[in-house]
Amino acid sequence: KNEVEQSPxxxxxxxxxxxxxxxxxxxxxxxxxxxxxxxxxxIVSLFMLSSGKKKHGRLIATINIQEKHSSLxxxxxxxxxxxxxxxxxAGNQFYFGTGTSLTVIP
Amino acid sequence: xxxxxxxxxHLIKTRGQQxxxxxxxxxxxxxxxxxxxxxxxxxxxxxxxYEEEERQRGNFPDRFxxxxxxxxxxxxxxxxxxLGDSALYLCASSPSPFWNTGELFFGEGSRLTVL
Numbered sequence: 331k332n333e334v335e336q337s338p339x340x341x342x343x344x345x346x347x348x349x350x351x352x353x354x355x356x357x358x359x360x361x362x363x364x365x366x367x368x369x370x371x372x373i374v375s376l377f378m379l380s381s382g383k384k385k386h387g388r389l390i391a392t393i394n395i396q397e398k399h400s401s402l403x404x405x406x407x408x409x410x411x412x413x414x415x416x417x418x419x420a421g422n423q424f425y426f427g428t429g430t431s432l433t434v435i436p
Numbered sequence: 437x438x439x440x441x442x443x444x445x446h447l448i449k450t451r452g453q454q455x456x457x458x459x460x461x462x463x464x465x466x467x468x469x470x471x472x473x474x475x476x477x478x479x480x481x482x483x484x485x486y487e488e489e490e491r492q493r494g495n496f497p498d499r500f501x502x503x504x505x506x507x508x509x510x511x512x513x514x515x516x517x518x519l520g521d522s523a524l525y526l527c528a529s530s531p532s533p534f535w536n537t538g539e540l541f542f543g544e545g546s547r548l549t550v551l
Binding site: 334347360361363365371373375377378380388416418420421422423424425426427428429 | 544
């Protein structure tokens with residue numbers, strides 16, 4: 331049983347489309363992280379959330395603590411957004427989703 | 437300002453050997469955590485160090501051990517290597533003294549292949 335589930339696993343979009351990646355978790359948490367991983371391995375932290383909503387440029391992350399659900403939105407997607415997006419939660423330890431592989435086609 | 441640095445970037449070992457991976461945290465960060473990422477999978481939390489002590493641990497056997505030095509740098513040691521230990525090992529540092537509420541800054545990882 332995975333403590334963190336992400337959907338979809340794979341996503342292909344046309345440049346300019348609005349994208350949503352979902353994350354559901356089953357444990358009590360103190361924070362949720364959205365991470366971006368490019369080929370080769372390096373991981374970049376996009377957001378850390380404990381409630382509400384955060385926005386950074388074209389990226390928006392929301393969390394609903396009662397429903398144990400978070401979403402990452404990308405507005406006006408661009409080919410450089412192509413990457414794997416990973417949801418992670420800090421419960422009694424860190425739990426990670428398996429990632430959503432996003433490809434944005436020009 | 438140097439970010440999180442890890443060494444070595446790649447290494448190959450054989451079954452039964454021991455390996456040590458190293459991590460220098462981002463300047464000003466005193467908390468270091470380690471993760472294992474198998475190919476095609478999400479990372480798995482190994483443990484976190486703060487003030488030279490292991491503060492939190494994931495579901496990894498005792499073959500996985502670590503250390504944090506007074507300058508906050510950290511090592512991950514894996515004994516009696518198994519083929520299944522082949523993975524990308526990631527280190528992350530955080531400025532927070534609370535193990536689960538700090539933003540994470542990741543290194544590029546050390547890719548271990550066990551033959």
